[in-house]
Structure formats: structure tokens, C-alpha cells
Amino acid sequence: MNDFLLRMKSLLGDEFDEFLKFYNSDDFIKGLRVNTLKCLPEKLCSLLDFELKKTPFCDEGFYIPSDVKSIGNNPLHHAGAFYVQEPSATSAVTMLDVHEGDYVLDLCAAPGGKSTQIGAKLNGTGLLWSNEIVRNRANILLSNIERMGISNAVVSNCRPDELCKRLENRFDRILVDAPCSGEGMFRKNDAEREWSIEHVKSCAARQLLILNSAKDALKNGGYMVYSTCTFSKEENEGVISRFLTENPDFELVDSGVTFGRPTLDYARRIFPMDGGEGHFAAKLHKKGEQYSNYSIPKKNNKIDSKILDFYDSIFIDRPFGENIEVIKDKIIVLPQNYNFDVKGLQILRAGVILGEIVKNRIEPHHSAFTTAKKENCKSAVNFDVNSKEIAAYLHGEEIAVSQDVKGYTAVCVNGITTGFGKASNSRLKNKYPKGLRILR
Ligand SMILES: C[S@@+](CC[C@H](N)C(=O)[O-])C[C@H]1O[C@@H](n2cnc3c(N)ncnc32)[C@H](O)[C@@H]1O
Known part of the structure; x- marks a missing residue:
């Protein structure tokens, strides 16, 4: 038995044999999450030619049969009606418990499964800031935000420490879905051949650094969820315990969910036996009173009437708002709540690109159409x-x-x-x- 399996045996005790059954099978647990910004679960169920079964991890999450192939080519996937997501990966956002109007930072966001889940919860209100440190992954994140029709998102490509110092005390909720040793994915890609205790320890150290950056961006009274798709205790419990020792102004809190199984009293672990490939999530509270979001002064920038004519010629009721700026050749409708000093930060997108100026003409942008509703x-x-x-x-x-x-x-x-x-x-x-x- 390899080192990884020996550790799993000591972690799982009597349940190890059940875990092995999943581990040795080629059928992994597949799922999708309905994007309620664009489609309701009942509608998607009626349009797909296979059966969807609800998962326990989020209201919009469904299992899909393991023999369903090429679901990414389904036109409804192109339309952003759903996101293909491993079922237990939806648990962290459920625990974050996003409310309309919240300012939410997703610090390790690509390819965007959890960010787009947060975007749907915000339903066009508040603000979603999705950050990814690896540039080409940040581009994929952006493309998923566009496909899923999220109008109130900022997508950045920054180091967590640089970003969070600049965004001090600005967010009600933060998700740190940390880079990890990925043991919950091993069955899929045989990565356990690359497993080593040194890698686990270096992942744990990096996760602690990221959490210690993230805490600066959280408001007093705000909530932060740390999650991974790994099983190791050096990450997960080890990282949370060290974070709490170093930061007495934080406490671990009950997220009120019942899926998976408890650890450290309030954190949750999910194993394949619990209905997902594997996840860990813990909800942290920054003590203190929460103060409300900054009121946004209404900008009085004069918008060129040609731009407004163009907007009105294509869309009804200016669906992305009127916080319009022209940046180089792009006409951008910024999120209503975008009042950040972003100088020096690598921002890939804020809001929706309405159009591009090409040889004195304005041409509409793809993302404006994926974000607008048909009625608009x-x-x-x-x-x-x-x-x-x-x-x-x-x-x-x-x-x-x-x-x-x-x-x-x-x-x-x-x-x-x-x-x-x-x-x-x-x-x-x-x-x-x-x-x-x-x-x-
Ligand atoms: C588990 S994945 C995030 C998955 C994503 N939340 C989702 O649901 O689609 C972790 C991400 O952290 C990024 N990452 C790697 N090193 C990092 C670091 N030092 N700081 C922050 N993020 C990092 C990876 O590129 C990766 O995209």
C-alpha cells in the first residue's frame, strides 16, 4: 500500500474499505450546478436528455449520470445555464452563506466554479471580486464569468498579499479556496503517484500565508471560508488551528450545514462515502461589529450621447446600469458598487464590456449579450x-x-x-x- 493510502487508512479507520471501493473505481462522482441567473432547475431538468438528481451540498447542485459525455458541448452549457462542477465543490459557498448586497472576495478563483456560484447568489447586487494569481487561469475565469452572465464582477490577476493590502476592510465575505495537495482528485488522475509529505507541508504553509493575507481585506464582523479538495490534516485542520492561534480576533463558527461530517467541532469534511469526491471547508468569523458598505456617490460623468444611443439601440432599459466609462477602445459599464482605487493592480475586467470602438463605429461585445436577458x-x-x-x-x-x-x-x-x-x-x-x- 502506498504512503497516501496508509495515511487514508489511519484517517478513516473502519471506513477505509469503503473509501477503497471508490478509489479503485473508474466512475467518479459527476455533477453540475444550475446557474439561476439564467435558468431555473426545473427548466434545465426539462431540457436535458438525462436525469438530474439533487446533491446535499447546495440547492442548485445535481448529480449527473457517469456515462454522460461531452456535456461541455451542450448548447445550454455554452449559454451559461449550468456549470459542470464536482458536487462537493459546491459546499464551500453554501457555508459562506452569501446574501444579496454583500461585497464578496474570492481570492483563489480560477476556473470559477465557486465564483460563478457566488455571482448567482448575489443576483446582480453587491459586488463579486474574483482574483486568480496565474494569468492564463485568470483568463479562463473571466470567460466563465462572462458565460454565466455576471454583470457585477471584477476579475483580477494579483498576488493575494498585494491585493488584500489594497482592499483592506472592504469585504463582508471572503472565500479562500486554497491551492492544495488535491488528494480528493487522486482517483481521477492518478496524481497520488506524485504524492509526498513534503508537498503536503508546503501546501499547508502556502495556505496559511494566503489566509493571513485574506484577513486584511475582511471587515470586522465579516466571514471567511477556507476550503480545499484534499484530505490531509496538515492542510485543513492544521492550517485552521495555526491560523486561529496566530489570529485571536478570529473564531471558527458553525455554518449550520449537515452534509459531510464535522471536524474541529464546526468545520466539515466530505469523503466519497458522503456523496462527493472530497472537500474540506471551515467558516471563520472576524470578531467585531460589522459596518455597512460605503455609500456610493452617484457619479456625474457626462456620457457621450452616441454611446447612449448605441446602448439603447441594442438593449431595453440599460440592463447593466449607467456607470459607463470608455477605457482605450472599450466602452465598459462598471458595476454600480465599484469604488476602489485600483491603480497598479492587474484588473482584467470590471463589469460588462458594452462595445468596442472600431474605426469610429461602435461594435457590440459578446459579453454584453451573454449577460443581458432575452427580454432586454x-x-x-x-x-x-x-x-x-x-x-x-x-x-x-x-x-x-x-x-x-x-x-x-x-x-x-x-x-x-x-x-x-x-x-x-x-x-x-x-x-x-x-x-x-x-x-x-
Ligand atoms: C483549488 S483552485 C481554485 C478553484 C476555484 N475556486 C473554483 O472553484 O473553480 C486554487 C487556485 O489557487 C491558485 N493559486 C496557486 N498558487 C497560489 C498562491 N500562491 N496564491 C493564491 N492562489 C494561488 C491556483 O492557480 C488555482 O487556480
Whole structure:
């Protein structure tokens, strides 16, 4: 038996044999989370051709049958109706208990499973700040935030210490889904061959550093969830115990959930026997009274009437608000609550790109259409998830539309915005970004 399994045996005692059954099987536990910004669970269940079964870890989480293949190519996935997410990975945001209006920082956010879950909970209110230290992973995070239609997010590519010093006392809730030794993923990718106690210890040290950075950005009275997808006690319990010793102004609190099993009284561990591949999460409270969010002075910046005309020519009721700024060639609608001094920080996106200025003209941006609801689009075409038209659109082809559809037009799958095209003479020119298209 290898060192990893020996440790699991001592951790699990009588339950080890049950764990081994999962470990030795090729069928791993698969799931998805419905994105309530774009679709309700009942609607998704009625549109997919396989059965969804609820998980215990979050209201929007479902198991999918292990033989379901290529779900990422489903048009509803392209439309952001759901996020493919290992079921127990949704537990940490449930424990964070985000409320509408909260300012939430997700410090280790790529590829964005938990950030997009937080974004749905905020439902366009408050602010989501998603940070990822690795640049190419931050780009993937951004693309998922766009696909899931989150209008009130900031995506940054910063070191946690640099970022949190600049954002001192600004957040009601912080998630630290820390880089870890990933033991909960071993069954999937045989990474246990790379397992070593030195790696576990270096992950634990790095996690403590990240938590000690994150604490500065949390308001007094705020809550922080630390989570990993590993089983080792040097990470998880070890990191939480050391953090609490070093920071007496923090306490471990009961998150009120019943999934998985308790550890350190209030933290939760999830093993495959509990219905997920494996997760650990602990909720911390920063003592003190919580003060309310800064009131945002209404900006009186004069917006060029050409920009407003463009906005109104494509969307109804200015769905992303009017906090508009032109940065280089991009017209950006910033989140309403974006009042941060970001000089020197690597910000990839704040809010929604409404359009780009190309040779004195304004062209709409893909993310504006994925974020708007169909009802807010002046022109929209709608196709069924199984239609040949939506398949053609996602492949990058031109599609036939009725004669009366004209100009920039949202393309929807069963009423959910996926992208856009430009219509004339009964044809819709494809504007689905090349990097997102399904290859033949
Ligand atoms: C467990 S993953 C996050 C998964 C993400 N929360 C989700 O739900 O999709 C941890 C992330 O931490 C990032 N990371 C690696 N080293 C880091 C460091 N020193 N500080 C902060 N983040 C780091 C990794 O690039 C990775 O994207």
C-alpha cells in the first residue's frame, strides 16, 4: 500500500474499505450546478436528455449520470445555464452563506466554479471580486464569468498579499479556496503517484500565508471560508488551528450545514462515502461589529450621447446600469458598487464590456449579450437546444433567420442568451467568438 493510502487508512479507520471501493473505481462522482441567473432547475431538468438528481451540498447542485459525455458541448452549457462542477465543490459557498448586497472576495478563483456560484447568489447586487494569481487561469475565469452572465464582477490577476493590502476592510465575505495537495482528485488522475509529505507541508504553509493575507481585506464582523479538495490534516485542520492561534480576533463558527461530517467541532469534511469526491471547508468569523458598505456617490460623468444611443439601440432599459466609462477602445459599464482605487493592480475586467470602438463605429461585445436577458435585447432569435440552427451557430456558421430580423441580434437557446450575430436579408452573420466555437 502506498504512503497516501496508509495515511487514508489511519484517517478513516473502519471506513477505509469503503473509501477503497471508490478509489479503485473508474466512475467518479459527476455533477453540475444550475446557474439561476439564467435558468431555473426545473427548466434545465426539462431540457436535458438525462436525469438530474439533487446533491446535499447546495440547492442548485445535481448529480449527473457517469456515462454522460461531452456535456461541455451542450448548447445550454455554452449559454451559461449550468456549470459542470464536482458536487462537493459546491459546499464551500453554501457555508459562506452569501446574501444579496454583500461585497464578496474570492481570492483563489480560477476556473470559477465557486465564483460563478457566488455571482448567482448575489443576483446582480453587491459586488463579486474574483482574483486568480496565474494569468492564463485568470483568463479562463473571466470567460466563465462572462458565460454565466455576471454583470457585477471584477476579475483580477494579483498576488493575494498585494491585493488584500489594497482592499483592506472592504469585504463582508471572503472565500479562500486554497491551492492544495488535491488528494480528493487522486482517483481521477492518478496524481497520488506524485504524492509526498513534503508537498503536503508546503501546501499547508502556502495556505496559511494566503489566509493571513485574506484577513486584511475582511471587515470586522465579516466571514471567511477556507476550503480545499484534499484530505490531509496538515492542510485543513492544521492550517485552521495555526491560523486561529496566530489570529485571536478570529473564531471558527458553525455554518449550520449537515452534509459531510464535522471536524474541529464546526468545520466539515466530505469523503466519497458522503456523496462527493472530497472537500474540506471551515467558516471563520472576524470578531467585531460589522459596518455597512460605503455609500456610493452617484457619479456625474457626462456620457457621450452616441454611446447612449448605441446602448439603447441594442438593449431595453440599460440592463447593466449607467456607470459607463470608455477605457482605450472599450466602452465598459462598471458595476454600480465599484469604488476602489485600483491603480497598479492587474484588473482584467470590471463589469460588462458594452462595445468596442472600431474605426469610429461602435461594435457590440459578446459579453454584453451573454449577460443581458432575452427580454432586454431589442432583437433576439430563439432556438431549441436540439435544433440544427443552434448547432450551426456554435460551430461559427451563418444561419437563416426571418426577413424581419435586422441588425445586432441576440442568439438564444430556449430563451437563454448565448451570443449574438448581425442580421440582414434573412441571414445572421455569426459573431460567436472564434475561441468558444465547437470544432467539427
Ligand atoms: C483549488 S483552485 C481554485 C478553484 C476555484 N475556486 C473554483 O472553484 O473553480 C486554487 C487556485 O489557487 C491558485 N493559486 C496557486 N498558487 C497560489 C498562491 N500562491 N496564491 C493564491 N492562489 C494561488 C491556483 O492557480 C488555482 O487556480
